[in-house]
Structures are given as C-alpha cells and as structure tokens.
Amino acid sequence: MTAHPLPTWTARVVVLDIEGTTSAAGFVQGDLYDYARPRLRPWIESHADDPAIADAVVAIRAEGGLAETADLDAVLAVLHGWMDSDVKATPLKTIQGQIWAAGFAAGELSSHFFDDVVPRLREWHGRGVRLAVFSSGSVASQVPWFRHADAGDLTPMIDAYFDTVSAGSKREAGSYEKIASALGVPAGEALFLTDLPAELDAARAAGWQVIGVRREGEPNYAADFGDHTVVDSFAEIHVEPEADVRAEDVAEDRA
Structure with missing residues (x-):
C-alpha cells in the first residue's frame, strides 16, 4: 500500500x-449472522427475564418505529431487516452477542x-x-x-x-x-x-x-x-x- x-x-x-x-467482514456477516438468525426468537423468548434482553427489545421497538406493544414477530422483522442491511444497531448487537457467546462456549463457533x-x-x-x-x-x-x-x-x-x-x-x-x-x-x-x-x-x-x-x-x-x-x-x-x-x-x- x-x-x-x-x-x-x-x-x-x-x-x-x-x-x-x-x-473478515464476510465471516461476521456470513457465518455468525447465519448462526444467530434462527436463534433470535428462541433466545429472546427464553431470556425474557434478562434485563439486557428486555432493554434491547424495548430499544428495538423504539428504533424500529414500532408501537410499544408490538409483538415478537414485529420485533424479529426489524432485527432481520437490520441484519440484511448490516445495520450496526446496539440492541441487535446485544442479542447477537449473547447468542454468539453461547455458540463459542459450546464449541459451535470459532x-x-x-x-x-x-x-x-x-x-x-x-x-x-x-x-x-x-x-x-x-x-x-x-x-x-x-x-x-x-x-x-x-x-x-x-x-x-x-x-x-x-x-x-x-x-x-x-x-x-x-x-x-x-x-x-x-x-x-x-x-x-x-x-x-x-x-x-x-x-x-x-x-x-x-x-x-x-x-x-x-x-x-x-x-x-x-x-x-x-x-x-x-x-x-x-x-x-x-x-x-x-x-x-x-x-x-x-x-
């Protein structure tokens, strides 16, 4: 250079x-995103009592232009849209981060x-x-x-x-x-x-x-x-x- x-x-x-x-960005946007995407719903559902996840869902509704009472389907639609556009949204990163950490710990990711x-x-x-x-x-x-x-x-x-x-x-x-x-x-x-x-x-x-x-x-x-x-x-x-x-x-x- x-x-x-x-x-x-x-x-x-x-x-x-x-x-x-x-x-490589392609590794993050490829392998890691592919790992997280099908796990978003079960992770949010099973960690509803986690303050970090609860706060992230509130932020997703606000940043995604949803009503405060919007259901999980609507929340997931926002998350998928952000992932498709590689939006660096903090609540998305919070949820992905927990999912990836679990994947690394389980030996499913490197x-x-x-x-x-x-x-x-x-x-x-x-x-x-x-x-x-x-x-x-x-x-x-x-x-x-x-x-x-x-x-x-x-x-x-x-x-x-x-x-x-x-x-x-x-x-x-x-x-x-x-x-x-x-x-x-x-x-x-x-x-x-x-x-x-x-x-x-x-x-x-x-x-x-x-x-x-x-x-x-x-x-x-x-x-x-x-x-x-x-x-x-x-x-x-x-x-x-x-x-x-x-x-x-x-x-x-x-x-």
Missing part, C-alpha cells in the same frame, strides 16, 4: 476494530483473524504496548471472539473491551475521549486501527493517532481515507511503547 517505509509509531495502547480490520494480525499483536504485547478493542459488536461477543481464535486464546493480551453501549458511537470523538480516560492514557498516546474513515476522523478529532486498514476484498477497500495513513497489513505497522514504559519494563526485569 505504501511506496516507502512507514515510521515507527509510539503509543502506550493500540485499540483495535474487529470487522474488516483484524477479521473466530477468524487475518494471518498478519496475531503475530503483530504478540509482538506489540511483548514490547509492553497495551492492547484494547473497540467494536460495534457487544463486549459479550468480543471476549469469546479473542478467546476462541485458531491461534489459541488471545484474551491474556487484551486489557479492555469497549462497545457502543460502554463507550458510545464509533463516529463520535467523545467515545474515544471516554476510552482514553478509562484506559488511563493521554489521547496522544493511543493508536486506533480501523477500516472505516469516519471512525478515523472521530478518533483523530479526540487527539488520537490513527491508521486506516484497507484490505482487498473487504467492504471498505475502495473507501476514501483522505489524508489518513493507510496500510493493507498489520505487518506494515511498527509500534513501540513510550520511553518511560520501556524503562519500567527494564526495571521490572532487573528486579
């Missing part, structure tokens, strides 16, 4: 998008990562760079996604997970300000990787460092990334922690 070597990025934390960035991703995550983690996730998918689905990778359990490398419930919209600068605060790092020492230009804009507006990930065959490959730095592989990204973080690691090693 780049005609010359990229610089080394200095950051305390790298925050990762998932779909289209670390993992996650997907591009070949260049896991080696880089291990390298950055080994250098003392913290790793976190910010995805439109619920935290309930993010954790098993990293736990059930072909390369093994990746969760020991991940410090924190954020979704649109815990942090807010991925297209608003305030969400990134909230994440930086939660992680306890200055905005300028956080680096965000995503395939969506609007998310890059929002993170940069919050003072973050950003890199666009443009992968051939992914939905946003032809997107306009403007003046953002863009790569087509994590292998192009070189990250080092802040100098004082490296010093702390050396001190710990000598102790």
